[in-house]
Amino acid sequence: MFLLLPFDSLVVNLLGISITVLFTLLLVFIIVPAIFGVSFGIRKVYMKTLLKIFQWATLRIERGAKEKNHPLYKPYVNGIIAKDPTSLEEEIKEIRRSGSGKALDTPEFELSDIFYFCRKGIETIMDDEVTKRFSAEELESWNLLSRTNYNFQYISLRLTVLWGLGVLIRYCFLLPLRIALAFTGISLLVTGTTVVGYLPNGRCKEFLSKHVHLMCYRICVRALTAIITYHHRENRPRNGGICVANHTSPIDVIILASDGYYAMVGQVHGGLMGVIQRAMVKACPHVWFERSEVKDRHLVAKRLTEHVQDRSKLPILIFPEGTCINNTSVMMFKKGSFEIGATVYPVAIKYDPQFGDAFWNSSKYGMVTYLLRMMSSWAIVCSVWYLPPMTRQPEEDAVQFANRVKSAIARQGGLVDLLWDGGLKREKVKDTFKEEQQKLYSKMIVGNHEDRSRS
Amino acid sequence: SVSHSQITRLYSRFTSLDKGENGTLSREDFQRIPELAINPLGDRIINAFFPEGEDQVNFRGFMRTLAHFRPIEDNEKSKDQDGPEPLNSRSNKLHFAFRLYDLDKDDKISRDELLQVLRMMVGVNISDEQLGSIADRTIQEADQDGDSAISFAEFVKV
Numbered sequence: 001m002f003l004l005l006p007f008d009s010l011v012v013n014l015l016g017i018s019i020t021v022l023f024t025l026l027l028v029f030i031i032v033p034a035i036f037g038v039s040f041g042i043r044k045v046y047m048k049t050l051l052k053i054f055q056w057a058t059l060r061i062e063r064g065a066k067e068k069n070h071p072l073y074k075p076y077v078n079g080i081i082a083k084d085p086t087s088l089e090e091e092i093k094e095i096r097r098s099g100s101g102k103a104l105d106t107p108e109f110e111l112s113d114i115f116y117f118c119r120k121g122i123e124t125i126m127d128d129e130v131t132k133r134f135s136a137e138e139l140e141s142w143n144l145l146s147r148t149n150y151n152f153q154y155i156s157l158r159l160t161v162l163w164g165l166g167v168l169i170r171y172c173f174l175l176p177l178r179i180a181l182a183f184t185g186i187s188l189l190v191t192g193t194t195v196v197g198y199l200p201n202g203r204c205k206e207f208l209s210k211h212v213h214l215m216c217y218r219i220c221v222r223a224l225t226a227i228i229t230y231h232h233r234e235n236r237p238r239n240g241g242i243c244v245a246n247h248t249s250p251i252d253v254i255i256l257a258s259d260g261y262y263a264m265v266g267q268v269h270g271g272l273m274g275v276i277q278r279a280m281v282k283a284c285p286h287v288w289f290e291r292s293e294v295k296d297r298h299l300v301a302k303r304l305t306e307h308v309q310d311r312s313k314l315p316i317l318i319f320p321e322g323t324c325i326n327n328t329s330v331m332m333f334k335k336g337s338f339e340i341g342a343t344v345y346p347v348a349i350k351y352d353p354q355f356g357d358a359f360w361n362s363s364k365y366g367m368v369t370y371l372l373r374m375m376s377s378w379a380i381v382c383s384v385w386y387l388p389p390m391t392r393q394p395e396e397d398a399v400q401f402a403n404r405v406k407s408a409i410a411r412q413g414g415l416v417d418l419l420w421d422g423g424l425k426r427e428k429v430k431d432t433f434k435e436e437q438q439k440l441y442s443k444m445i446v447g448n449h450e451d452r453s454r455s
Numbered sequence: 456s457v458s459h460s461q462i463t464r465l466y467s468r469f470t471s472l473d474k475g476e477n478g479t480l481s482r483e484d485f486q487r488i489p490e491l492a493i494n495p496l497g498d499r500i501i502n503a504f505f506p507e508g509e510d511q512v513n514f515r516g517f518m519r520t521l522a523h524f525r526p527i528e529d530n531e532k533s534k535d536q537d538g539p540e541p542l543n544s545r546s547n548k549l550h551f552a553f554r555l556y557d558l559d560k561d562d563k564i565s566r567d568e569l570l571q572v573l574r575m576m577v578g579v580n581i582s583d584e585q586l587g588s589i590a591d592r593t594i595q596e597a598d599q600d601g602d603s604a605i606s607f608a609e610f611v612k613v
Binding site (some may be wrong): 109110111113114115117118119120122124125126127128129130131132135332378420424428429433434435436437438439441442445446 | 465468471472485486487488489490491492493494495496497498521524547548551552555556562572574576577579580581585589593606610
């Protein structure tokens with residue numbers, strides 16, 4: 001009788017059983033821990049295994065390159081040029097000294113001064129501090145993703161097999177799993193917050209809202225296979241404060257919000273994002289701005305101040321850089337959030353690019369492509385440091401305060417602290433900077449009016 | 456001569472500057488570098504890359520111009536400008552700087568050309584008369600054959 005059963009019905013049965021098993025495993029190992037905030041440690045084991053494989057792969061590539069006598073492309077992480085930071089005056093004096101050896105105390109013009117500008121200009125053409133922050137960081141060793149392979153050569157059969165296996169695992173197993181989790185997370189967020197929104201305001205609503213938010217963010221974290229290490233959790237932001245962090249990608253929000261309950265600030269979007277935003281604001285007071293309101297800085301500042309002054313309201317999450325930077329540096333913080341006068345809780349986020357580069361190059365990839373790339377990398381590994389709270393001192397203004405916070409974040413995360421504006425990604429630099437340089441140089445050749453005693 | 460790894464790095468720099476991805480750089484591609492855009496002589500330096508009358512520079516031209524200023528790597532940094540270096544390369548650097556002054560390429564820096572460069576370097580901070588007297592004094596000091604202009608040989612001596 002068994003043999004008379006049609007073949008495809010058997011296949012259907014098997015399919016049904018395996019899907020059920022898969023979902024049960026999913027539930028038990030991923031979703032239930034997410035709800036309660038515990039972890040089985042599977043991701044850490046996965047990360048350690050991957051590290052060992054990468055080390056082996058790197059050795060193999062280096063050995064292969066030596067055998068074939070091919071020079072390896074090694075990205076110069078610190079820039080092509082080795083230079084010490086000196087000022088305009090010092091450098092011009094240096095040039096004059098090595099040239100004619102005339103008296104240097106009197107301000108005057110030398111033909112050789114042009115060398116300073118010449119050399120500076122050529123150096124910046126070869127390598128500058130700003131433009132390289134807007135593209136993904138180059139890795140020192142290959143991580144078995146074709147998107148980061150600079151050597152473009154066939155090294156060995158084993159390595160290619162490993163890479164092929166990696167592609168199979170990532171696209172056929174991990175990607176569908178992650179997409180399923182992402183769907184679950186987002187739909188739970190929307191339905192959960194809408195349901196909670198119907199409850200009357202009170203302690204119960206807040207409690208539920210907090211846990212619905214946390215749970216859904218944790219599911220999303222697992223959807224990206226994000227392995228996050230939190231440091232100094234005792235400094236976590238409190239009510240009535242502002243949390244500032246360096247910005248690398250939209251994923252930053254998910255990473256921070258899965259460990260704390262924040263009020264978000266942002267523009268109202270259409271589409272799926274809009275649905276999520278509208279649902280979230282029913283359960284808890286986030287601050288969403290219409291597009292037209294964003295241009296009006298005073299309005300934005302006013303709403304944020306009102307929110308912050310209400311001590312019962314949640315800490316606001318802000319990214320003062322205003323745009324995504326590639327996580328090798330921290331660029332200028334916009335002073336708006338630092339003028340409000342609340343306590344600032346700085347947070348430093350540093351990603352490990354070996355497992356998957358989280359930087360969103362918005363001029364190259366749209367949001368959907370970006371998310372797919374994230375979900376088809378190995379994992380997103382990052383460290384989050386909560387820094388002790390800072391307040392504005394009476395003698396500093398908003399800009400100095402912003403720079404102080406920025407330096408603290410850069411130091412903690414091991415990032416380069418830059419004064420350049422992240423907006424330079426899309427806009428030209430202001431002429432005032434050139435005028436500053438010109439002013440400095442004029443002082444050198446003319447000096448103060450009192451010194452000028454020539455006829 | 457430039458080493459293989461330096462060429463590879465310069466090429467990757469070239470491609471990262473080439474936003475249009477057409478294998479050549481235009482003046483806008485250079486001006487997108489903020490630190491170059493704030494350099495008072497930025498425009499002149501950019502011009503030095505482009506051959507006469509052209510608006511695009513390819514990788515070969517890019518590298519040729521940069522080869523005058525070979526990247527200073529750690530082991531070379533200790534070398535002084537007057538150290539044991541081939542005369543060829545120091546002379547090239549001087550020539551590059553001379554050409555930044557000498558716009559009409561007549562191998563002389565006239566008072567006007569000097570004034571133009573001075574004006575670029577100081578912006579609006581110095582008056583015309585003061586700048587004029589600085590230019591006059593510089594030419595007086597450097598000019599040796601009495602033609603009220605600075606030739607390359609006189610420039611080298613300064």
